[in-house]
Amino acid sequence: MTCINRRDLGLLVLRVGTGAVLAAHGTQKLFGWFGGGGIEGTAAAMEHMGFRPGKQSAVAAGLGEAGGGALLALGLATPAAGAAAAGAMAGAVAVHAPAGFFAQGGGFEYPAFLGFTAAAIGVAGAGRYSLDHASGHVVDRPWTVALAFLGSAAAAALVVGRRAQDQGDGDPEAERAEADASPEAGTSA
Secondary structure (H helix, E strand, O other), rough: OOOOHHHHHHHHHHHHHHHHHHHOOOOOOHHOHHHOOOHHHHHHHHHHHHOOOOOHHHHHHHHHHHHHHHHHHHHHOOHHHHHHHHHHHHHHHHHHHHHHHOOHOOOHHHHHHHHHHHHHHHHHHHOOOHHHHHHHOOOOOOOHHHHHHHHHHHHHHHHHHHHHHHHHOOHHHHHHHHHOHHHHHOOOO
């Protein structure tokens, strides 16, 4: 009789819980489930938040969350699933960062927690009670961890960096050009 391993059982609970939350969040974006905006509503919101093009950003975020979450819950391709979900959450953190840390003030606490949890699962592996284990870890090799996280980090840095650049974050020339173009530019305070 095989003894239940507490570590593997803990990973199962963590994977399923985190994966389900991420998957539900992503299906809001992709399908409009659970009160979400669907692709069109999410695309408009993404454009408003500075992610362009909005539709591609909505699809990428939705797939990172729903796909990454579902794969985490199943324990399949766990490094890629954790990396994809963490990358999607990096975008959410960038949006919420100006409001500070705590979620009650609109801060980045919640997406950061989901991102770090997904990343930790991706690095730790799915454990015994997973499809990765059942498949002999065909898509969960040490090199896939490095490749998945490097790819996700590069993509997140590119997307978040482009958003910051488009918004003129820290670019005095862009801020000056935006101020010159505003209707209040010619008025005095």
